[in-house]
Amino acid sequence: MKNPRVKIEQEEVLSNNWYTLRKYTFDYQRADGSWERQAREAYDRGNGAVILLYNQEKNTVVLTRQFRLPTYTNGNATGMMIEACAGLLDRDNPEECIKRETEEETGYQVSSVRKIFEAYMSPGSVTEILYFFVAEYSDDMKVSDGGGCATEQENIEVMEMPFSNALQMVASGEINDAKTIMLIQYAQINGLVRA
Known part of the structure; x- marks a missing residue:
């Protein structure tokens, strides 16, 4: 079950050379109920x-x-x-x-x-x-x-x-x-x- 406090808005591949580096832009609901936009990079090399x-x-x-x-x-x-x-x-x-x-x-x-x-x-x-x-x-x-x-x-x-x-x-x-x-x-x- 996906976390309802996270909404992925954009996914961008920054590098797909050796493994894959993606930049995610997402909205995250804070503990007080407000939403904030965040951006993070995640490196996917497999498990x-x-x-x-x-x-x-x-x-x-x-x-x-x-x-x-x-x-x-x-x-x-x-x-x-x-x-x-x-x-x-x-x-x-x-x-x-x-x-x-x-x-x-x-x-x-x-x-x-x-x-x-x-x-x-x-x-x-x-x-x-x-x-x-x-x-x-x-x-x-x-x-x-x-x-x-x-x-x-x-x-x-x-x-x-x-x-x-x-x-x-x-x-x-x-x-x-x-x-x-x-x-x-x-x-x-x-x-x-x-x-």
């Missing part, structure tokens, strides 16, 4: 999925490292980010997407994943809903080196590390990607691996 691979026996997690231009242009001196494996749905359902992305990026072929929640990551400007998953992995699930999809210009380093290192990297700011922090904290709170 995505993210996963934390963990191994209870080894007490490890698998993360990735890759260059992220937006962080580089906003003060990240190297542009490199340590993240949980993630990708866009590309018309797949979230579970199928994350299984595909896990194999492409990390080289692990997981058959069983568990959705833990979903969240808007930047609701003030981006339309994306991100579906969060966890899955236990083992060495025998490794089917390739991973590294991403060459046709998508991905150059991803796979990082298996002790969970305690991942927690320390969050505390030090070396891991500063929101989705990854959320998954690491989820693993800690729910005892998926030992701190």
